[in-house]
Structures are given as structure tokens and as C-alpha cells.
Amino acid sequence: MPPILQRLQQATKMMSRRKILLLVLGCSTISLLIHQGAQLSWYPKLFPLSCPPLRESPPRPKHMTVAFLKTHKTAGTTVQNILFRFAERHNLTVALPHPSCEHQFCYPRNFSAHFVHPATRPPHVLASHLRFNRAELQRLMPPGTVYVTILREPAAMFESLFSYYNQYCPAFRRVPNASLEAFLRAPEVYYRPGEHFAMLAHNTLAYDLGGDNERSPRDDAAYLAGLIRQVEEVFSLVMIAEYFDESLVLLRRLLAWDLDDVLYAKLNARATSSRLASIPAALARAARTWNALDAGLYDHFNATFWRRVARAGRACVEREARELREARLRLVRRCFGDEPVLRPAAQIRTKQLQPWQPSRKVDIMGYDLPGGGGAGPATEACLKLAMPEVQYSNYLLRKQKRRGGLRARPDPVLDNPPPRPIRALPRSAQGT
Numbered sequence: 001m002p003p004i005l006q007r008l009q010q011a012t013k014m015m016s017r018r019k020i021l022l023l024v025l026g027c028s029t030i031s032l033l034i035h036q037g038a039q040l041s042w043y044p045k046l047f048p049l050s051c052p053p054l055r056e057s058p059p060r061p062k063h064m065t066v067a068f069l070k071t072h073k074t075a076g077t078t079v080q081n082i083l084f085r086f087a088e089r090h091n092l093t094v095a096l097p098h099p100s101c102e103h104q105f106c107y108p109r110n111f112s113a114h115f116v117h118p119a120t121r122p123p124h125v126l127a128s129h130l131r132f133n134r135a136e137l138q139r140l141m142p143p144g145t146v147y148v149t150i151l152r153e154p155a156a157m158f159e160s161l162f163s164y165y166n167q168y169c170p171a172f173r174r175v176p177n178a179s180l181e182a183f184l185r186a187p188e189v190y191y192r193p194g195e196h197f198a199m200l201a202h203n204t205l206a207y208d209l210g211g212d213n214e215r216s217p218r219d220d221a222a223y224l225a226g227l228i229r230q231v232e233e234v235f236s237l238v239m240i241a242e243y244f245d246e247s248l249v250l251l252r253r254l255l256a257w258d259l260d261d262v263l264y265a266k267l268n269a270r271a272t273s274s275r276l277a278s279i280p281a282a283l284a285r286a287a288r289t290w291n292a293l294d295a296g297l298y299d300h301f302n303a304t305f306w307r308r309v310a311r312a313g314r315a316c317v318e319r320e321a322r323e324l325r326e327a328r329l330r331l332v333r334r335c336f337g338d339e340p341v342l343r344p345a346a347q348i349r350t351k352q353l354q355p356w357q358p359s360r361k362v363d364i365m366g367y368d369l370p371g372g373g374g375a376g377p378a379t380e381a382c383l384k385l386a387m388p389e390v391q392y393s394n395y396l397l398r399k400q401k402r403r404g405g406l407r408a409r410p411d412p413v414l415d416n417p418p419p420r421p422i423r424a425l426p427r428s429a430q431g432t
């Protein structure tokens with residue numbers, strides 16, 4: 001063979017050996033990356049695959065002052081219950097409404113520090129319904145208080161509002177056959193701005209956050225942008241009801257709480273027979289159009305929520321959310337039996353666990369203690385886990401009044417008392 005050809009053959013052999021070597025090297029690198037992803041992530045800052053350490057050294061103490069803006073029909077009662085139980089375990093004071101405000105801080109009026117029962121001041125925790133008023137809350141809560149709130153997808157939220165407040169909200173009561181579809185086909189036929197409880201039928205999230213629920217982002221985009229800015233200035237975390245467990249992971253990391261501190265039982269859920277199995281796409285679109293301000297708020301804060309999850313490490317948040325789900329299931333089973341079932345109020349023997357029912361047309365579900373429960377710290381903890389808002393608020397107020405030595409004194413009279421709030425309506429006034 002001519003020397004030139006021999007050299008060519010050798011070169012080809014070398015090439016293929018090099019190729020094989022390169023191929024082997026490439027494969028091992030990829031396999032190493034897959035197996036050691038956490039250590040070898042290409043974007044460790046943006047997408048860390050392992051949880052960044054929560055326990056700083058020295059460990060950050062648990063944050064003890066929290067104001068939770070409890071928006072309507074957004075899983076707020078479940079969050080409130082987590083906060084109430086945390087407050088009790090850590091001997092903290094919970095701000096509670098004056099009795100003439102019932103269980104809400106005189107909603108729908110703008111919040112005022114005067115609505116807070118004196119036996120519950122100065123508070124560490126606040127978690128009852130109110131219409132946000134920044135100046136008054138800052139007057140009440142200690143400096144350094146962390147503000148959090150929760151939003152829910154507007155179509156699902158509106159379906160829940162429409163069903164729950166059907167007998168209270170005049171705009172809903174006017175609709176023939178209590179038809180959500182009929183309302184959303186022509187809301188202006190039934191809705192009167194400014195009338196009693198109108199805010200529960202139009203952009204309720206915007207109203208609860210202190211905004212003007214009659215503005216439309218279509219006519220006035222700057223208004224929505226301004227409202228978003230105000231919310232971002234005050235609230236350290238806006239949770240999202242659809243991602244409840246992920247929200248709680250972010251909450252507990254923000255507050256340096258343990259995972260055990262955010263275990264919960266789902267509260268205030270409607271029975272499946274009282275809800276639409278699914279919301280048809282056209283109805284969901286109509287609900288979002290009618291509540292365009294809420295839709296704008298939700299879309300914005302849903303996007304910022306996921307950016308925050310990415311910053312914390314998506315895999316880490318998902319792993320903690322999984323741990324939370326497992327731990328909460330164990331707790332719920334320990335408390336309410338191996339097959340814990342949500343029951344309608346009529347089937348709950350423990351009176352303290354019977355949830356308030358808005359009307360005979362809607363069933364709000366709750367838990368019961370097996371065998372009606374006995375005495376003891378475990379039963380007490382289980383009782384609190386499933387205790388509805390009304391009973392828990394009453395219980396905490398009694399306890400805090402006792403602690404302040406106020407048992408004998410009558411409640412002070414509130415100047416300019418508010419109209420009767422929703423949950424104070426007598427049974428007979430509720431529709432059939």
C-alpha cells in the first residue's frame with residue numbers, strides 16, 4: 001500500500017477511536033448530571049434542585065406577628081385555623097372582632113382599629129375577615145408584622161360566592177332559579193352597584209384588598225396596575241388557593257415556622273351536591289369578564305407566585321409540599337379515623353365542630369371526632385384542627401378575656417355599630 005494511503009488509514013482509525021472516546025465521555029457526563037443533578041445543576045441559582053437550608057446559623061427564630069387578610073371564598077378559613085392554632089401553641093394574642101361586628105371586623109366597612117375587641121389588643125396575629133385599610137392595620141399591628149393574603153382563580157371563586165351568598169346578596173337573589181348562567185349572561189340586569197353586599201357579587205377580591213370593585217381594567221388599566229403596586233408594597237406573600245400546599249411551604253419558609261406548624265384539615269368546603277362538578281369554559285370566561293379586576297389581580301399574583309417558587313427551588317417546594325400532604329393525612333387519620341370523611345353539619349355530633357350553614361340550599365361540610373371524642377390533649381388538638389371559624393373565634397375571645405381578667409366586665413359599646421353582618425342573620429331569615 002502506498003505510504004500516503006497507509007497514513008490515511010491510520011488517521012481514520014485514530015478519528016474513530018477519538019469519536020468513541022468522546023462518545024463514552026459524553027455519555028458518562030450526561031449520566032453524572034442526571035444522577036448528581038443537585039450538585040451539578042447548570043443553573044444552581046435559578047433552578048436549585050435541592051432545598052436551600054432553612055435553618056440559618058444561628059437559627060432564625062419563628063416569626064410571631066402575622067396579619068392575614070382573609071379574602072372571601074379563597075380557603076381563608078383553613079389558613080385562619082392554622083394561624084389560630086399557632087397562636088394558641090405559642091401563647092400569642094389574636095385580634096378578634098368586637099361582638100357587634102360578629103366574626104368579621106365589621107365587613108364590609110373599611111377596617112378600623114376600633115373594631116378590635118380591647119381584650120385582644122395589642123395583637124400578634126390577625127386573621128378574621130376585614131376590608132383592608134393599610135393605615136388602620138399598621139396602627140393596630142406591631143412594627144415588623146408580616147402581611148399575607150390568599151387569592152383564588154376568579155371563576156371558581158365566583159361560583160363559590162354565588163352559591164354561598166345566594167340568599168344574602170340581593171344581586172344573586174333576583175336571579176331566576178338561582179342560575180349562575182343566567183346571572184353571568186346579563187349581570188347588569190341583576191346587579192346594583194352600592195346596594196347591600198354588592199361587593200360579594202362583583203370583584204370581591206379587589207374590594208377585600210381595599211380597592212374600588214366597580215372599576216374596569218378595560219377602561220382604566222392604570223387602576224389595576226396601581227392596586228397591584230399597593231398590594232405588593234404591603235404583602236410579603238400572596239398565596240394561591242389552587243396551590244394551597246405550595247403556598248403553605250412558602251409561608252412557613254417566610255416565617256421560619258416548622259412544617260408541623262402548617263398542618264391542616266380542609267375547612268368550609270361545600271358538599272359536592274352544592275357545587276358545580278366543573279365550570280363550563282364559556283361560563284368561566286363570563287365570570288372572568290364580569291370580575292375583570294379580580295382576574296387581573298389573580299393573573300398577576302399567580303405569575304409572581306411561580307417566580308417565587310422558582311427562586312425557592314421548584315423541586316424543593318414540591319418535595320416539601322409532598323411531605324406536608326403526607327404528614328397532614330397522617331394527622332387527619334389520627335384525629336378522625338382511618339377513613340376520615342367530610343360530613344354535613346347534621347351528621348356531626350360534636351357541636352363545636354358543626355360548621356355554620358349559609359342556607360338550606362348549601363351544605364358546608366365538617367369533620368367529627370370518632371365516638372364524639374373524649375377528654376385529653378390529643379382530642380383537644382383534633383378539636384381545634386377541625387373547629388369552624390365561628391366556634392374558634394368565640395372560644396379564643398372567651399379565653400383571651402379570661403386571661404385579661406375581663407370576664408366580669410361587660411363588652412364596651414361600639415360607637416356607630418355596623419349593620420348586622422352575614423353570619424349573624426337569624427336562621428328564620430335564611431331562605432329555604
Ligand SMILES: Nc1ncnc2c1ncn2[C@@H]1O[C@H](COP(=O)(O)OS(=O)(=O)O)[C@@H](OP(=O)(O)O)[C@H]1O
Nearest residue numbers: 072073074075076077078160244266267268269270
Ligand atoms: N386546603 C384547601 N385547598 C383548596 N381549597 C380549599 C381548601 N380549604 C378550603 N378550601 C375551599 O375554600 C372555600 C372556602 O373559602 P373560605 O374559607 O375563604 O370561605 S369564607 O369566605 O370564609 O366563607 C371552599 O370552596 P367551595 O367548596 O368551592 O365553596 C373550600 O372548599
